[in-house]
Amino acid sequence: AQTVTQSQPEMSVQEAETVTLSCTYDTSxxxxxxxxxxxxxxxxxxxxxxxxxxxxxxxxxxxxSVNFQKAAKSFSLKISDSQLGDTAMYFCxxxxxxxxxxxxxxxxxxxxxxx
Amino acid sequence: EAGVAQSPRYxxxxxxxxxxFWCNPISGHATLYWYQQILGQGPxxxxxxxxxxxxxDSQLPKDRFSAERLKGVDSTLxxxxxxxxxxxxxxxxxxxxxxxxxxxxxxxxxxTVL
Numbered sequence: 001a002q003t004v005t006q007s008q009p010e011m012s013v014q015e016a017e018t019v020t021l022s023c024t025y026d027t028s029x030x031x032x033x034x035x036x037x038x039x040x041x042x043x044x045x046x047x048x049x050x051x052x053x054x055x056x057x058x059x060x061x062x063x064x065s066v067n068f069q070k071a072a073k074s075f076s077l078k079i080s081d082s083q084l085g086d087t088a089m090y091f092c093x094x095x096x097x098x099x100x101x102x103x104x105x106x107x108x109x110x111x112x113x114x115x
Numbered sequence: 116e117a118g119v120a121q122s123p124r125y126x127x128x129x130x131x132x133x134x135x136f137w138c139n140p141i142s143g144h145a146t147l148y149w150y151q152q153i154l155g156q157g158p159x160x161x162x163x164x165x166x167x168x169x170x171x172d173s174q175l176p177k178d179r180f181s182a183e184r185l186k187g188v189d190s191t192l193x194x195x196x197x198x199x200x201x202x203x204x205x206x207x208x209x210x211x212x213x214x215x216x217x218x219x220x221x222x223x224x225x226x227t228v229l
Binding site: 004033037043044045046047050091093095097101102103104105106107108 | 118119148155156157158159160163170171206213214215216217218219220221222223
């Protein structure tokens with residue numbers, strides 16, 4: 001069964017600094033996507049960044065970038081120049097393209113950006 | 116472009132009562148999902164629709180939960196009767212692709228069962 005593990009329940013970072021959130025996943029398949037979603041307090045979940053497993057190049061979206069290590073099944077999110085608006089729950093998620101197409105989430109990391 | 120709409124935003128009921136949630140996906144999105152997000156956890160898929168057909172309802176507690184998407188657009192999720200452990204946020208999401216590799220989420224309905 002596919003699983004997604006986020007081992008950091010909470011993290012904090014000073015405004016303008018860099019923080020890295022960790023995620024590991026388990027699958028025996030090769031065709032899948034990985035995601036980082038952001039869920040601000042009392043607001044809806046939005047997609048931060050997406051990585052296709054067959055692409056070796058790490059995805060980047062402005063201040064957000066990932067470190068995708070396929071062999072290690074690791075998918076960490078780096079937030080550069082942290083802003084107060086980055087305070088949120090961050091969920092790592094995985095979807096397998098070959099069969100279930102089911103989006104599986106980790107338990108989340110609560111990130112607090114301190115002024 | 117309007118996002119995924121959900122109502123109500125909040126609902127408080129007594130256990131054993133019934134409740135229904137409504138979702139309107141992004142226009143043109145054929146794939147619709149309902150997720151349950153218990154406090155402190157990531158969302159868990161309850162049911163997936165492709166147009167008005169069910170693709171996956173393997174994690175839906177069918178003895179008390181039901182969902183429909185009769186015209187392939189709006190969807191309702193019902194719980195009857197509710198239990199204390201059903202307290203959660205119920206998220207609706209839609210996708211323009213059947214594979215779901217691009218899902219857009221609604222604001223959710225926070226259900227409290229007393």
